[in-house]
Amino acid sequence: MSATTVRELEPPAQPLTPEGGPPASARRRRTPRLLLAGAALVGGLLLLPLGFLILEAAQDGWSTLHPLLFRSLTATLLWNTVSLTVVVTALCAVIGTLAAWFVERTDLPGRRIWAVLVVVPVGIPDFVTSFGWKSIFPSLGGFGGATLVMTLAVYPLVYLPVAACLRSADPAQEEVARSLGLGRLKTFFRVTLAQVRVAVLGGCVLVALVMLAEYGAFEILGFRTFTTEIYTEFLSGFDAPAACALSLVLVVLSVFVLAGEGLSRGRGRQSRAGGLAARVPRPHRLGRARMPVLAGFFALVGLALGVPVGAIVYWMLHGGTSTLPSVSILGAAGHTVFYGAAAGLLATLAALPVAILSVRHPGKSTMLVERSTYLVLAMPGLVIALALTYFSERYAAGFLYQSSAMLIAAYAIMFFPLALVAVRASVAQAPAGLEEVGRSLGRSRLEVLWHLTMPLVAPGLAAAFCLVFLEAVTELTATLVLIPTGAQTLATQFWAFQTNISYGQAAPYAGLMILIAAIPSYVLGRWFDRLPSRAVAA
Amino acid sequence: MTELTITDLHKAFGTNAVLTGVELTVPTGSLTAILGPSGSGKTTLLRLIAGFERSDRGTISLGGTVVDEAGSIHVPSERRRIGYVPQEGSLFPHLTVRKNIGFGLPRGARGGGRVDELIALIGMEGLGGRYPHQLSGGQQQRVALARALATRPDLVLLDEPFSSLDPSLRAEVRADVRRLLSAAGATALLVTHDQDEALSLADRVAVIRCGRVCQCDTPQCLYDTPADTEVAGFVGEANLVPGVFVGGSVRTAFGDLACHCGAGVQPTAADAVVLIRPEQVKLCPVGPACALAGRILEREYHGHDCVLRVKPDGEDGPDVILARISGHVSYQVGSSVAVSVEGPVLAWRADGSGLRGRPAAP
Numbered sequence: 001m002s003a004t005t006v007r008e009l010e011p012p013a014q015p016l017t018p019e020g021g022p023p024a025s026a027r028r029r030r031t032p033r034l035l036l037a038g039a040a041l042v043g044g045l046l047l048l049p050l051g052f053l054i055l056e057a058a059q060d061g062w063s064t065l066h067p068l069l070f071r072s073l074t075a076t077l078l079w080n081t082v083s084l085t086v087v088v089t090a091l092c093a094v095i096g097t098l099a100a101w102f103v104e105r106t107d108l109p110g111r112r113i114w115a116v117l118v119v120v121p122v123g124i125p126d127f128v129t130s131f132g133w134k135s136i137f138p139s140l141g142g143f144g145g146a147t148l149v150m151t152l153a154v155y156p157l158v159y160l161p162v163a164a165c166l167r168s169a170d171p172a173q174e175e176v177a178r179s180l181g182l183g184r185l186k187t188f189f190r191v192t193l194a195q196v197r198v199a200v201l202g203g204c205v206l207v208a209l210v211m212l213a214e215y216g217a218f219e220i221l222g223f224r225t226f227t228t229e230i231y232t233e234f235l236s237g238f239d240a241p242a243a244c245a246l247s248l249v250l251v252v253l254s255v256f257v258l259a260g261e262g263l264s265r266g267r268g269r270q271s272r273a274g275g276l277a278a279r280v281p282r283p284h285r286l287g288r289a290r291m292p293v294l295a296g297f298f299a300l301v302g303l304a305l306g307v308p309v310g311a312i313v314y315w316m317l318h319g320g321t322s323t324l325p326s327v328s329i330l331g332a333a334g335h336t337v338f339y340g341a342a343a344g345l346l347a348t349l350a351a352l353p354v355a356i357l358s359v360r361h362p363g364k365s366t367m368l369v370e371r372s373t374y375l376v377l378a379m380p381g382l383v384i385a386l387a388l389t390y391f392s393e394r395y396a397a398g399f400l401y402q403s404s405a406m407l408i409a410a411y412a413i414m415f416f417p418l419a420l421v422a423v424r425a426s427v428a429q430a431p432a433g434l435e436e437v438g439r440s441l442g443r444s445r446l447e448v449l450w451h452l453t454m455p456l457v458a459p460g461l462a463a464a465f466c467l468v469f470l471e472a473v474t475e476l477t478a479t480l481v482l483i484p485t486g487a488q489t490l491a492t493q494f495w496a497f498q499t500n501i502s503y504g505q506a507a508p509y510a511g512l513m514i515l516i517a518a519i520p521s522y523v524l525g526r527w528f529d530r531l532p533s534r535a536v537a538a
Numbered sequence: 539m540t541e542l543t544i545t546d547l548h549k550a551f552g553t554n555a556v557l558t559g560v561e562l563t564v565p566t567g568s569l570t571a572i573l574g575p576s577g578s579g580k581t582t583l584l585r586l587i588a589g590f591e592r593s594d595r596g597t598i599s600l601g602g603t604v605v606d607e608a609g610s611i612h613v614p615s616e617r618r619r620i621g622y623v624p625q626e627g628s629l630f631p632h633l634t635v636r637k638n639i640g641f642g643l644p645r646g647a648r649g650g651g652r653v654d655e656l657i658a659l660i661g662m663e664g665l666g667g668r669y670p671h672q673l674s675g676g677q678q679q680r681v682a683l684a685r686a687l688a689t690r691p692d693l694v695l696l697d698e699p700f701s702s703l704d705p706s707l708r709a710e711v712r713a714d715v716r717r718l719l720s721a722a723g724a725t726a727l728l729v730t731h732d733q734d735e736a737l738s739l740a741d742r743v744a745v746i747r748c749g750r751v752c753q754c755d756t757p758q759c760l761y762d763t764p765a766d767t768e769v770a771g772f773v774g775e776a777n778l779v780p781g782v783f784v785g786g787s788v789r790t791a792f793g794d795l796a797c798h799c800g801a802g803v804q805p806t807a808a809d810a811v812v813l814i815r816p817e818q819v820k821l822c823p824v825g826p827a828c829a830l831a832g833r834i835l836e837r838e839y840h841g842h843d844c845v846l847r848v849k850p851d852g853e854d855g856p857d858v859i860l861a862r863i864s865g866h867v868s869y870q871v872g873s874s875v876a877v878s879v880e881g882p883v884l885a886w887r888a889d890g891s892g893l894r895g896r897p898a899a900p
Contacts, residue, residue, distance in 0.1 A: 440589070
């Protein structure tokens, strides 16, 4: 299985030692046992849900699972899920790549503003986008509706890595291609696309994984996929074997996505001799294409951002009454922030040993631990939540079920890969060489940790926390399963109103959720902007 | 007085033996260069001295105190009183120039005169508030050196400090470093793979090969009387031609040449390998009787001088001879010249028995 998806988002690694001698890593001392043990423990805990799922399947036995797996419902769900995933992924690849190229490489008017507006939809939860569309166009639904809404909601996942790749890619390659006699179009297809290929693939994998895990948006649009069916089975009296069988198929699909990415990456690597200081490329002239392209951007942002935000604002202004008991929005916000913050803290702390191990002590055992943590990527949030629930019900007499602790743990497991990306990048910001210099200057180990390592690592740890917090705040599916009795988060309360078609009541919850999520997004944006200069300086 | 003494130092990473019995002494106040090709173990040696690694065998003494003795003593890096300047400078990216330089000083002294003094010494007045990424490569290296010198260490270690700089900048920073080190009166050990750098900068040069020091001498001795043919080729361009010992001289295709061989007086008629540096080769258009005739194959013009590849006529003569001549004499490729050699030259016994310091055959 490949672990490359999340790695794409990382800043470039430290250059290799120019010497032919043993690489820097080999010179390091032996891997500390305690660190390895900590990382292995984290890896083991992350794999618990998968373990529970397999245990559950084994308990039910093949004779129970066989009829559940091979029925027409499974075939229908498989067709729905796979066809939608393929179509949306393909559309996102095209839209995301083209948008990134226009923003980064052409003289599109207002490039800076577009660069922000095009990304913003990623901060709006998919089920809110879906709600926005459905509340304005009640007839929307089915395959077509799901394709439209999901494409608009997730294309930034392709846009972001491709734009980052175009920014750092060597523009001289395009110039060389032109000098070798290739036209503009040929250059785009044979050079530019080749440069961003890995980034596009990485984005596509993210899109496909999101598609497989999404529940809320499909439920609103009335489109049946594995997740909606699993949730229905869960609600309708805890049909454990059926939900388990469907979950297994879903996990296998996700593993296929991850593995497929690894295979299709190929061996080509981008390499460049000399320093990293890339010239800013001269933007391509759009010429007569300027107006159509500009219209395209207006349409994209209008549909992806304007419709959901407009719908929320509309429903907030036009209120409405609800038959549901009114709940304090501040109380729900409090729960949301608390669960998100606790999960952010837990995931960041858990990522530390794994990150330190992978940056400072690369090796076989390290790789094994690291790879095992990536298996989490193949576990949709709903499956993780259900696996924890089953285990609690069956083997622990309901211990921890619907407790804050279990919800926070589920968040931490789900978003661990995100935390690991940021924590590893931050650990790489403080190379061991700096600590050595610090100690050679006569400062003790503790002083070096406090004055050198902490200041360098802290911004990255904050970023990891923000990433997990952001995701946890906008999480719906696992929250619905695991929410402690009597408590409500913004997402679950929004869902309750929305299901009840109390759009006016639901809208403020969505609005507040997006606002809370916007703060860490801003912090994150600033951190990633600062990264390159700091990396070069180090 | 001796600042650093290393005896029989061994270090292996797994099955890969990197250092196999290094012997080295560095006199107080000197600048010693460790010169070796990539992978010869020179950086590992530096890291052992700095205390970032532990040795497998042997001892390291700093100023008469043993700081590393395999299995028993390992003084941590922060208590060795050394200054360390890594390859890329490794300035702390979150600290200003002032704070970088003051990092190793006691708390009270970090804002004080010592930092100003060093900033003045490296000629960066007014730049104390800058961050590392706002500095050029040369400035970064100067700050890294000032940081290492701030605590007045007994020994400064420099790990290829100029390799990441532009060639045009290198000479300038090299001269600065030399000046700063002597101004501070510091003992310094510099690791490099650039023979030009080692010869021009250091008081003494230790050539390291296959994990041990095979020769340690002044730059001039090293260039004029290298221990063996490999060292000869490593510290400069070398023509190695066959010859035969005849009394106190050696007979070659260029005639009988005076021999100031480091191998002692050799029996007449023994086969020899003769080292002729390119600048000892003289060319002239019309050959005197004893000169060898040849033809110019290639010409590499440097301005101040010019390196020519000359093919001597005849089948049994030497293959191709490198000649370094003054830049304003112009020879065209293909023209005939007469080749002579200005002695004395260095010669070794061809069977290897007269070679100094050659490592035992594996």
